[in-house]
Amino acid sequence: MDKFLTTDQVADRLHLHQNTVIRYIREGKLAAAKVGNAYRIKESSLANFVGEVEPPTTTARIVAVANQKGGVAKTTTTVNLAAALGALGKKVLLIDLDPQGGCAVCLGLDTSSLQRTVYDVLVHRAVDLGKVVMKTTxxxxxxxxxxxxxxxxxxxxxxxxxxSVLKRRLQPALDAYDYILIDTPPSLGILTVNALTAAHHVLIPVACEYMALRGLKMLLDTIENVQTVTNPGLTILGVLATKYDARTLNSPEVYEYLSQFCQRQNIRLFNQVIKQSVRFMEAPNTGKPLIQLHPELDGAQAYQQVAQEMLYA
Ligand SMILES: Nc1ncnc2c1ncn2[C@@H]1O[C@H](COP(=O)(O)OP(=O)(O)OP(=O)(O)O)[C@@H](O)[C@H]1O
Ligand SMILES: [Mg+2]
Known part of the structure; x- marks a missing residue:
């Protein structure tokens, strides 16, 4: 006979936050029965859910990580999610679409010695994406x-x-990867618009700092424009609160404000919050993503959970 599970048990099995499980139930994605105030999920419903909602692995899901505000942890987020999805057995390609070259820097590479880069792929038709892609460890x-x-x-x-140049140039890679993550520069120029045009989803890191929400409306307007003009299928995967420092008055206040903003705009705010930690600042010097350097840290575990949630997006 089918066993019934609590939301807590389901969250445990899927490595998700309990609130995420409840959200899936409310959105009708996961079948559940209400018993009093709580939900109970049949094991067979859970099996259906995992089978149905995990994205097909034949073609890559493309996720742009964007926010025109500088220093909000776009690059940190992209690199750590790429490593976390890789650790979950997914084939992942990280595209650095920022002239600052932060992704390579985070991985200990000297950007000035690179022979071919994403620039060549965008500008020279003869250079295929495959010619600039490198394996990392x-x-x-x-x-x-x-x-x-x-x-x-x-x-x-x-x-x-x-x-749509990037979108066209990514086509040959779609079958080779489960996920393509795109790190974007701190601007809403043509590079970010290319990322948003190529992507299925956009993930928006927002630092829990002074004036964090400044410009967020402008980013949402840009996303809306892209949805209207070049990419009707683009969806917002969610807003991820980063650099949260509970010791300050500022971070909890900003987080509260962000949460109200997301609710008003009907945008998902990830349950995971990436806490401020000097370990994040030290990681680029070691040339390793934080989730591999200090997998036990809160921040590393939060990124792992976000990656886990991406499997069900
Ligand atoms: N959770 C965190 N705690 C402390 N420092 C962090 C955290 N996340 C990122 N940082 C640090 O903040 C700085 C900016 O991060 P990052 O480069 O990822 O932001 P960004 O949004 O990509 O910046 P840019 O807009 O310049 O591309 C870096 O020094 C990074 O190490
Ligand atoms: Mg960056």
Missing amino acids: FGFDLAPSNIDLAGAEVELKQTLAQE
Whole structure:
């Protein structure tokens, strides 16, 4: 006979937050019966849920990590999620679409010595994505960038359908990966628009700092424009609160404000909050993603849980 499980037990089995399980039930994705105030889930319903909602592995889900505000942990988030999804057995490609080349820097690579980068893929038709992709020892592949990419902003202007160049250039990689994560620069220029046009989902890191929400409305307007003009299928995967420091008055206040904002806009706010930790700042010096350097840290575990939730997005 089918065994009944509590939301807590389901959360445990799927490595998800309990609130996420409850959200799936309320959204009708996971079948459950209400007993008093609590939900009970049949084991067979759970099996159906896992079978149905895990995305097909034949074509890559493309996730852009974007926020035009600088220093909100876009690069940290992209690198750690790439490593976390890799650790979950997924084939992952990380595309660095920022001329600062932060992804390569985080992995200990010297960006000035790179022969070919994402710049070449965007600007020179003869250079396939495969020619710039490199294997890393962290469970994912990387298409790195460096300052050359700044030139693409100008050169793309002379290209037809300049917003969808990346989307076209990614096509050959779709069958080779389960996830393609795109790190974007701190601007809403043509590079970020290319990322949003190529992506199925956008994940928005927001630092729990002074003026965190400044510009968030502008980002949502850009996403809406992209949805209208170049990518109707784009959805917001969620907002991820980063750099949360409970010792300050500021972070809890900003978080509360962010939570109300997301509720009003009907946007998901991830249950996981990435806490402020000096370990994140030290990680780039070691050339390793934090989730591999200090897997036991709160922040590392939170990124692992977000990656786990991405499997069911
Ligand atoms: N949870 C955290 N705690 C403490 N420091 C963090 C945390 N996350 C990121 N950082 C640090 O904050 C700085 C900015 O992070 P990161 O480069 O990931 O942001 P970004 O949004 O990609 O920046 P940019 O807009 O310049 O591309 C880095 O020094 C990084 O190590
Ligand atoms: Mg960055």
